[in-house]
Amino acid sequence: MVSLGTINRFGLGASGPEQPLLSIKDWLASQLHTTDKASFTGVGSCADALIMLRTQRTNKMQGDPLIKPIFQAEVTTQLNNVLTSQQPFRERLAWFWFNHFTVSLRQGSTRGIVGAYMREAIRPHITGRFVDMLVAVMQHPAMLMYLDNASSIGPSSPVGKRYHRGLNENLARECLELHTVSPAAGYTQADVTSFAAILTGWTVDMKAGRPGFAFQPGKHEPGEKTVMGQTFPEGEVGGLQALHFLGTHPATYRHIATKLVTHFISDTPSPQDVSHISGVLHDTGGDLTMASVALADLPGAQRPPGKFRSPMDYATAVMRALSLQDISTQPDDPHSSSHTLFSAFAALGQPLWTAPLPNGWSDLATDWAAPADMLARTDWAWRMAAHVRSEDPMDIAHATLGPALRQSTVTAMRQAGARQDALTLLFSSPEFQRR
Amino acid sequence: MKIHRRTALLGVAASWTLGSTSLALAGQTANLNDPRFIVIILRGALDGMAAVTPYGDPYLASHRSPLLLPEPGQEHGMFDLGGFYGLHPALAGMHELYTQGQLLPIHAVAGHYRSRSHFEAQDYLESGADERMASGWLNRAVMALSHSQTSGPDGYGLAMGLTVPLLLRGKARVGSYAPAGSHHPDADLYNQIAALNANDPLTGPALRSALKARGFSEVVVGTRSHQPQAGKGPKRDTFTTLATAAGQMMANQKGPRIAALEIGGWDTHAGQVGRLNGPLGQLDRGIVALRDSLGAAWNHTAVLAMTEFGRTVRMNGTGGTDHGTGTIAFVAGGSVAGGRIGGTWPGLKPSQLFENRDLAPTTDLRAVAAGLLCEHMRLPEHQLAQIFPGELPTPLSGLTRVT
Numbered sequence: 001m002v003s004l005g006t007i008n009r010f011g012l013g014a015s016g017p018e019q020p021l022l023s024i025k026d027w028l029a030s031q032l033h034t035t036d037k038a039s040f041t042g043v044g045s046c047a048d049a050l051i052m053l054r055t056q057r058t059n060k061m062q063g064d065p066l067i068k069p070i071f072q073a074e075v076t077t078q079l080n081n082v083l084t085s086q087q088p089f090r091e092r093l094a095w096f097w098f099n100h101f102t103v104s105l106r107q108g109s110t111r112g113i114v115g116a117y118m119r120e121a122i123r124p125h126i127t128g129r130f131v132d133m134l135v136a137v138m139q140h141p142a143m144l145m146y147l148d149n150a151s152s153i154g155p156s157s158p159v160g161k162r163y164h165r166g167l168n169e170n171l172a173r174e175c176l177e178l179h180t181v182s183p184a185a186g187y188t189q190a191d192v193t194s195f196a197a198i199l200t201g202w203t204v205d206m207k208a209g210r211p212g213f214a215f216q217p218g219k220h221e222p223g224e225k226t227v228m229g230q231t232f233p234e235g236e237v238g239g240l241q242a243l244h245f246l247g248t249h250p251a252t253y254r255h256i257a258t259k260l261v262t263h264f265i266s267d268t269p270s271p272q273d274v275s276h277i278s279g280v281l282h283d284t285g286g287d288l289t290m291a292s293v294a295l296a297d298l299p300g301a302q303r304p305p306g307k308f309r310s311p312m313d314y315a316t317a318v319m320r321a322l323s324l325q326d327i328s329t330q331p332d333d334p335h336s337s338s339h340t341l342f343s344a345f346a347a348l349g350q351p352l353w354t355a356p357l358p359n360g361w362s363d364l365a366t367d368w369a370a371p372a373d374m375l376a377r378t379d380w381a382w383r384m385a386a387h388v389r390s391e392d393p394m395d396i397a398h399a400t401l402g403p404a405l406r407q408s409t410v411t412a413m414r415q416a417g418a419r420q421d422a423l424t425l426l427f428s429s430p431e432f433q434r435r
Numbered sequence: 436m437k438i439h440r441r442t443a444l445l446g447v448a449a450s451w452t453l454g455s456t457s458l459a460l461a462g463q464t465a466n467l468n469d470p471r472f473i474v475i476i477l478r479g480a481l482d483g484m485a486a487v488t489p490y491g492d493p494y495l496a497s498h499r500s501p502l503l504l505p506e507p508g509q510e511h512g513m514f515d516l517g518g519f520y521g522l523h524p525a526l527a528g529m530h531e532l533y534t535q536g537q538l539l540p541i542h543a544v545a546g547h548y549r550s551r552s553h554f555e556a557q558d559y560l561e562s563g564a565d566e567r568m569a570s571g572w573l574n575r576a577v578m579a580l581s582h583s584q585t586s587g588p589d590g591y592g593l594a595m596g597l598t599v600p601l602l603l604r605g606k607a608r609v610g611s612y613a614p615a616g617s618h619h620p621d622a623d624l625y626n627q628i629a630a631l632n633a634n635d636p637l638t639g640p641a642l643r644s645a646l647k648a649r650g651f652s653e654v655v656v657g658t659r660s661h662q663p664q665a666g667k668g669p670k671r672d673t674f675t676t677l678a679t680a681a682g683q684m685m686a687n688q689k690g691p692r693i694a695a696l697e698i699g700g701w702d703t704h705a706g707q708v709g710r711l712n713g714p715l716g717q718l719d720r721g722i723v724a725l726r727d728s729l730g731a732a733w734n735h736t737a738v739l740a741m742t743e744f745g746r747t748v749r750m751n752g753t754g755g756t757d758h759g760t761g762t763i764a765f766v767a768g769g770s771v772a773g774g775r776i777g778g779t780w781p782g783l784k785p786s787q788l789f790e791n792r793d794l795a796p797t798t799d800l801r802a803v804a805a806g807l808l809c810e811h812m813r814l815p816e817h818q819l820a821q822i823f824p825g826e827l828p829t830p831l832s833g834l835t836r837v838t
Contacts, residue, residue, distance in 0.1 A: 095701045306638065371605045371645030377643075378628055379619040386598040390567060392554065412627050417479020417702030421624050428628040430635040 004402030011088030049112035050211035074115025079338035092151025102360035131247030147171035152219025172196035185251035248320035308365030311348035383422035393422035479702035483763030491519035494783035514753025528723035536774035545796030556743035570605025592693035734769035761794035806831035
């Protein structure tokens, strides 16, 4: 039987009494071998949203009137999946990979397309090969706009020469540093510049009937380029080859293995754990299903909770524990569970799709356990607990924590004078903060 | 199996605003002399014998000598209520009301149910039944009153706080109001949370530091033990703020006529003598704030403060009391026939205790509520069956002065 500890560590927080009669590994695999059951309603493609963005710009419309409804619909449908998912490990992976390839609303006018980015570039690839996700990301308008590559122009290209424009290294640098090989690979500034030149011409065509990714040769830096000792030809193919080189590089496998283990197992991943996962990636050509399921092999997978819940994890777990999972069909309904969760992410310090920097949200307890953040959790949980009207708090405690529930928490809950207080104690207990 | 619920979440913070007339009201006929009814739920079980102490009962000291405060007339003593009962010294404002004939404590009350589970008992208390219902008796009263009154405003219930308590949930539309700054737990709950996390290397220091930053004392954030001053939060008294806001809204000619408020912190299993000062003080200041903010309307107001059950007559092993049965209810207001103690004292001889541990209940709390609804709110008695299902209580009479 899958323990509640496993359900919490690899899922979104236990909800209800279901505990599948499977091994950890089979439980994880069963969620990845079946199709993605997440459903998305009321949302369109990236191109649809870019048409709206273009219309806003052309007509100088103020206040994002066409983009706002798209964003609300994305929040509603995506968070409904988070609240109700029966494939919680798959859902966690989707958010993990989104964070790995962070796009943030803080820059790049990505508000209308960040949701589409997650649905189009991330989700389809979380059970496929890493390099395919990498290419999908690097060719998605959201990433090209967020990290400025859409406006990077080869200085010796026709457009560059005519308008005296040049490189923007932002995406190339972050791709090397954050998305693939990491500084451990020992690349140089020359490699960054060269990779940026390779990616010139990878842009977003806003004028097309279906706006989206386009390779524009007129902006592409001519000639061969060399990155980390490898030479790549001119043209779009050079970029695809470079991404294939980086996306299957041993340093990349080691980097993403470290991030997977850090995310699911421990803030301080052991070298053995990292080697095991990176070995699987290496042996399978970067198969993310195999690598994800291999997390079950790690000794830490069966140990008591070892990870501090991030605000997203925490708020999601509280709402699932309280069965606050009603699906609203009204994207602008401020009382819907998805909007409550959206507000909670912000109130607890992790606003949705708004990471401060391209390295995404931290996976370390020390970054989430600041005094004010802890109190914010308690205050928010207290407000949520007020909505529980009939369930026995002790039943919720056992159903969500199982053996991890400490006697001192049980005692405190038993002595609580109100249902709301008992649940606040549960959600403020050290064990509920962890997964 | 999953429970899917449609729940209104947050966003209710200001369905009403002070001084506004956002309520849909039935015309301009609303009368400043309309009766007002306010219910205060004391969540967690108030020890009635600590609030109104029967110091004249010869068996009292044998059960709970360490819990007893000095008798009336002594230093820091209770206020005398006619020679047999003493009122807790934290209730100075309520004592003033008592001397003016505007406070009526009723002793040895209990709901019709016999449950010692907070959650069950609170549900029953608010349902007005021996089972959990989907609506509360006060909401059903709002429904009945708005049907029976032709000239008054309809749909005039008001819940003070972030959520509507079961007491006021139901078919009748009710407003809710929560002022900014009232959106977090009280000091006592913070104290317990700090204790739960005390030994955690990550969350323990973080919570201590955060609570200190918010103005809580070392005692609250540092230890498990309840010192006499423990539970003192920051200066702001949320309940007084809520009570003032409720009073101002209800004083308005077009404002609500029925409201519900709640105070927690009554579950005094340990260190009861010190821990009761906080919530009793809140209740006292809150009732005074209601009187002051209602102004002239106070003369047409009845306040009922009630709790889910009482506490054991005997002190337990940790200077507190455990879940019991009979307790106190307070009725206050300008038209209340107060200045006396209502109810029937059951006595404290061991053989007189309920199940040899609790104050034996002699008055059904629903009879008190029914009495106020019929006499004060002028609800026709035949409508009580809609409000209190099951065995009908006989409404108590004489709770208010006939005006």
